[in-house]
Amino acid sequence: MSRTTSLAAVMTAPKTTELREIPIPDLPPDGGLLRVLANGVCGSDVGKYGNPKFAPSILGHEIVGVVEKLGDAARARWGVTEGDYVALEEYLACGHCDFCRTGEYRSCFETDAQMAGSIRYGSTPLTVSPALYGGQSQYLYLHPRTILHRVPEGVAPHIAAMALPIGNGFQWTYLDGKTGPGKTVVIIGPGQQGFGCVVAAAASGAEHVVIAGLSRHKERFEIAKKLGATHALLLDEGDPREEIRKLTDGRMADLVLEVSGGGPEIINAGLMLVKKRGTMLCTAYKKAPVPLNLDRVIQYQVNLRGTRGHSYHAVELALRTMKAGKFPLGLISTHVFGLKDVDHALRLVGGELKERAIHVTIEPWN
Numbered sequence: 001m002s003r004t005t006s007l008a009a010v011m012t013a014p015k016t017t018e019l020r021e022i023p024i025p026d027l028p029p030d031g032g033l034l035r036v037l038a039n040g041v042c043g044s045d046v047g048k049y050g051n052p053k054f055a056p057s058i059l060g061h062e063i064v065g066v067v068e069k070l071g072d073a074a075r076a077r078w079g080v081t082e083g084d085y086v087a088l089e090e091y092l093a094c095g096h097c098d099f100c101r102t103g104e105y106r107s108c109f110e111t112d113a114q115m116a117g118s119i120r121y122g123s124t125p126l127t128v129s130p131a132l133y134g135g136q137s138q139y140l141y142l143h144p145r146t147i148l149h150r151v152p153e154g155v156a157p158h159i160a161a162m163a164l165p166i167g168n169g170f171q172w173t174y175l176d177g178k179t180g181p182g183k184t185v186v187i188i189g190p191g192q193q194g195f196g197c198v199v200a201a202a203a204s205g206a207e208h209v210v211i212a213g214l215s216r217h218k219e220r221f222e223i224a225k226k227l228g229a230t231h232a233l234l235l236d237e238g239d240p241r242e243e244i245r246k247l248t249d250g251r252m253a254d255l256v257l258e259v260s261g262g263g264p265e266i267i268n269a270g271l272m273l274v275k276k277r278g279t280m281l282c283t284a285y286k287k288a289p290v291p292l293n294l295d296r297v298i299q300y301q302v303n304l305r306g307t308r309g310h311s312y313h314a315v316e317l318a319l320r321t322m323k324a325g326k327f328p329l330g331l332i333s334t335h336v337f338g339l340k341d342v343d344h345a346l347r348l349v350g351g352e353l354k355e356r357a358i359h360v361t362i363e364p365w366n
Helices: 043-049 072-078 163-176 192-203 215-226 240-247 264-270 294-299 312-324 338-347
Strands: 005-013 017-024 033-039 062-071 085-088 139-142 148-150 184-186 208-212 231-234 253-258 275-283 303-306 333-337 359-362
Touching: 005 338, 017 338, 033 072, 033 085, 033 338, 062 072, 062 139, 062 163, 062 264, 148 312, 163 253, 163 312, 184 192, 184 264, 192 208, 192 215, 192 312, 208 215, 208 240, 215 231, 215 275, 215 333, 231 240, 253 264, 264 275, 264 294, 333 338, 338 359
Parallel strands: 184 208, 184 253, 208 231, 253 275, 275 303, 333 359
Antiparallel strands: 005 017, 033 062, 033 139, 033 359, 062 085, 085 148
16 A cells, blocks of 8 residues: 555534544554445434544444555454454544453543543544544544454455444344333334444344434434334323333333433433333433433333443444345435535534435545
8 A cells, every 4th residue: 555644534623523634553463454335424423523522533333344454463363354344433442441351341541531530533633643533534543442343254344344333233132121022112212323223122122122202303213114114103292101102012112222312301201101020221421411211110120221332242233234135224324425525424414404314424535
């Protein structure tokens, strides 16, 4: 490879992006270089885009690409070689804490973008050498602690770029939520994470897969049904609790997943849909304190917990689902842009524009 720089979209200030040429580093024996083919825009990228804490940096952590160059130690450790088509996880876990040693590296403090000094793809400032830590760039530095997955042949980059949101769906719905045949799952939030949960619930054999949202989300319900949802629920019309009661012959939902950007009141609304000794998982940060209906939690003995991220197994399940081709995942991918349109893409995902989107992909060579 003769190139010495990588064109990247750099967040220079809140809601401000500038195209820059970033030097491509010399590689250590345990590092590598990825030629980025696609990068998905996550809702968390929108939050970072408005936060001065993350400037200057290259955003983007839903990264898919081709291995361009590897050090000898990296080649041996990762089991890949130049030319391999891979998807990355955002985590650069420490590898030695209790969480990492037991396979729960998503809980490692080094993977938390809110922790001072942590590094991970899509939220590391340019001041951390060698700067190429975000997917909104033609090339990405493969840190020695990179976690990568082989992408099955025939899976297009804009589909493979959904490995993490669909992996989240498998993690929260199947691995954490223990859903399966005969179960009723309610998924609050018809966005890219919610659709990932729909696919995972359907693939896991749930009897009732209910996508829940507000009246303004009605156009998304048809997409959800094509992805495996069996029912749609409007939370701001009628009596959602009564609808779930009728659907389940009074049993209510085994699992409620809150994956929306809604306000804190959505937590208590979800609690009203859970059966006795059922489970509610909360995945989305709230901007205000949650006035929790603790009496409901106690009375119904609800297993209420927070969860975030994904395991290696969950991302593998997502990629296997893509390979199988049983779900029309192209319905989730609504837009593909080049680097010059990163600002537009982030504002689109953030709901600032009249145009609507679900999953948006940046292809740096487009």
